Amino acid sequence: MKYLSKDVSLRLDVDRCTGCKMCTVVCPHGVFAVENQKARILDRDACMECGACALNCPVAAIAVNSGVGCAEAIINGLLTGQETCCGGDTCCCAPKAS
Amino acid sequence: MNNALQANTCSQPDPGAVSVASGGYLGHTDSAWTLADHLGAIGVRLSIGRMLYRVTPGLYTLGTPGPDAPVLVTANYKLSFDQLRRALAGINAWILVLDTKGINVWCAAGKGTFGTDELVGKINECRLHERVTHRRLILPQLGAPGVAAHEVRKQTGFAVVYGPVYAADITAFLQADLQATPAMRRICFSWHERLAVAPLELVLYFKQLLLLGLALALLSCVPIAGHFWSAFEHRGILVFLLFVLTGALASLLGPLLLPWLPTRAFSIKGACLGVALAVLGLWLVGPAWSVLRTAAWILLLAAGASHLLLKFTGSTTFTSPSGVRREVRVALPVQIAMGLVGLTAWTAAGFLPTW
Known part of the structure; x- marks a missing residue:
């Protein structure tokens, strides 16, 4: 399943990339591929902006405005000016187990 | 989990491990699920005790791990911990439980509580350097949005290896010398996960x-x-039952039918489902409603189901914040307008019986 991807903020600086493949390891949606020691964005459409690739890239070649794709959090953000997942302690996604 | 609750702290000598002066919590656990564990797992899916379903953060022994046994890291949401220890049946391992305030790995990683600082802190608190001779930690892949592997290595000397997305694949991953197949790296959102x-x-x-x-x-x-009361008996009770039933059905069918509902936008998926269920309900029950009342009903259910599915973005595994932001900006005003028009028409239908 894919979601609205027009505004996806994922950016890759190929010049910095050392081909360590960490991005292909952490991405749960197979967004990256590494060929000839360089990463490339294989499936931008599938990016959910979780930020795992950017945080784990040792040479900071990846940038993404990461966050949680949760309408409740975004609506809370519009109302209060602060995006919290369903308000502080209660997280809409807590029942997921992994 | 009884064992884990009776656990001692790191300040007490632990047989088989080096003694530790002070620090984090040390406990023992096993792979078996008790009846309480099963009931708890069902309960949290129904929001019973969900925010209090926690284990004490710290280092746990599973079986009799030696200094060369693998160290697996998880969150202190009890369901996360339980699924990991169950998946590790027959394996001697260390389980390092981070303090994620009772939130699962993925959500906690998104918030940063399953994060680099917390991991580094727990490694030091529990004196992991003294308990194992290797310098390797196995983290769930979905913890990666919170943890910078190279930072952990720099600060502690421990190399972070990201394991599979699903705990069920952990033994295969361990047996394959810490190599995950491409399938183990992918998150799905299968019908049973959606139904859960x-x-x-x-x-x-x-x-x-x-x-x-x-x-x-x-x-x-x-x-x-x-x-x-005669009007309420005549129409009100039917309206109430039909609305609650349709709403309940929408909240189950929406997630279940997600891939097949039209477009990528959850609000449109929901609106389509709402219209379909409203029409189906009216066709099955066949109330003698005017055209205006019928139209208002369909509009209200479309708005309601649309909003319900928009909220469901928070429970999925593939929606991006940029996409949700775009969708909320467009869909929310439309949903509010549909709701207000629907309510007005619904009320007006009583005054305009011939419409």
Whole structure:
């Protein structure tokens, strides 16, 4: 399943990339591929902006405005000016187990 | 989990491990699930005790791990911990439980509580350097949005190896010398996963569903001419039951039918489902409603189901914040407008019986 991807903020600086493949390891949606020691964005459409690739890239070649794709959090953000997942302690996604 | 609760702390000598002066919590656990573990797992899916379903953060022994046994890291949401220890049946391992305030790995990683600082802190608190001779930690892949592997290595000397997305694949991963197949690296959102998170939606919104149903039932009885109760019996009860039933059905069918509902936008998926269920309900029950009342009903259910599915973005595994932001900006005003127009038409239908 894919979601609205027009505004996806994922950016890759190929010049910095050392081909360590960490991005292909952490991405749960197979967004990256590494060929000839360089990463490339294989499936931008599938990016959910979780930020795992950017945080784990040792040479900071990846940038993404990461966050949680949760309408409740975004609506809370519009109302209060602060995006919290369903308000502080209660997280809409807590029942997921992994 | 009884064992884990009886656990001692790191300050007490632990047989088989080096003694530790002070620090984090040390416990023992096993792979078996008790009846309470099963009931708890069902309960949290229904929002019962969900925010209190925690284990004490710290280092746990599973079986009799030696200094060369693998160290696996997880969150202190009890369901996360339970699924990991169950998947590790027959394996001697260390389980390092981070303090994620009772939130699962992925959500906690998103918030940063399953994060680099917390991991580094727990490694030091529990004196992991003294308990194992290797310098390797196995983290769930979905913890990666919170943890910078190269930072952990720099600060502690421990190399972070990201394991599979699903705990069920952990033994295969360990047996394959810490190599994950491409399939183990991918998150899915299969029908059983969607069905597992759907009841929570229903529980969370059930009160609103009842109140909205009651409001629509009362509004269907205006203008109050003659006996209110006979009008309520005649139409109100039907409205209430039909609304609650349709709403409950939408909160289950929405997640279940997600891939097949039209477009990528959850709000449109929901609106389509709402219209379909409204029409189906009217066709099955066949109430003698005017055109205006029928149209108002369909509009209200479309708005409601649209909003319900928009909220469901928070329970999925593939929606991006940029996409949700775009969708909320467009869909929310439309949903509010549909709701207001629907309510007005629903009320007006009582005054315009021939429409």
